[in-house]
Amino acid sequence: MQIxxxxxxxxxxxxEERLQLVKDLTSWVQIDVVDGIFSPGKTFELExxxxxxxxxTFLWDIHLMVKDPIKWLEKCMFVGASRVIGxxxxxxxxxxxxxxxxxxxxxVGLAYNIDTQINKIPSETDLILLMGRKAGFERDExxxxxxxxxxxxxxxxxxxGVDINNIELIxxxxxxxxxxxxxxxxxxxxxxxxx
Numbered sequence: 001m002q003i004x005x006x007x008x009x010x011x012x013x014x015x016e017e018r019l020q021l022v023k024d025l026t027s028w029v030q031i032d033v034v035d036g037i038f039s040p041g042k043t044f045e046l047e048x049x050x051x052x053x054x055x056x057t058f059l060w061d062i063h064l065m066v067k068d069p070i071k072w073l074e075k076c077m078f079v080g081a082s083r084v085i086g087x088x089x090x091x092x093x094x095x096x097x098x099x100x101x102x103x104x105x106x107x108v109g110l111a112y113n114i115d116t117q118i119n120k121i122p123s124e125t126d127l128i129l130l131m132g133r134k135a136g137f138e139r140d141e142x143x144x145x146x147x148x149x150x151x152x153x154x155x156x157x158x159x160x161g162v163d164i165n166n167i168e169l170i171x172x173x174x175x176x177x178x179x180x181x182x183x184x185x186x187x188x189x190x191x192x193x194x195x
Contacts (some may be wrong), residue, residue: 008032012044027118033065039136098122132160
């Protein structure tokens with residue numbers, strides 16, 4: 001199971017601080033983008049990533065919690081993203097989002113909020129991101145009902161509320177990627193000591 005740090009920050013200098021903390025621990029970093037429409041609050045401007053000296057050491061995974069994620073794909077390319085994940089609740093057409101991202105040479109995922117049902121998944125989708133709590137800045141508890149959405153046909157990831165108390169349950173569920181913000185360092189330490 002891969003554990004990837006997430007950065008959900010309103011201020012860019014705080015994002016830089018977080019990047020410095022994880023720079024020697026991971027190759028992947030997820031940048032959460034919130035536009036204030038899908039969820040209250042707004043993150044720093046994505047383009048600012050190009051100002052960070054250490055950007056070339058990371059593979060960017062951009063989680064688009066924004067209106068019309070397909071319109072953000074050019075910005076993702078501008079900052080050198082490797083993977084984009086869009087919230088399905090904000091899309092008119094999941095097939096169009098996946099196809100455009102693939103045409104641009106990106107890995108692509110679809111994210112499902114805690115109460116969103118999974119319907120038809122476009123065949124070229126690389127991963128399904130299940131939100132363990134409501135997406136955005138709110139800090140609700142992890143909700144294990146998301147495990148009911150897992151089947152063996154896709155690669156699944158979990159984000160939201162992952163911590164030291166539920167990581168073993170998540171690992172046993174067959175999840176292949178875990179995204180974590182505040183608990184990342186603790187999870188990495190436990191996971192490194194376990195293996």
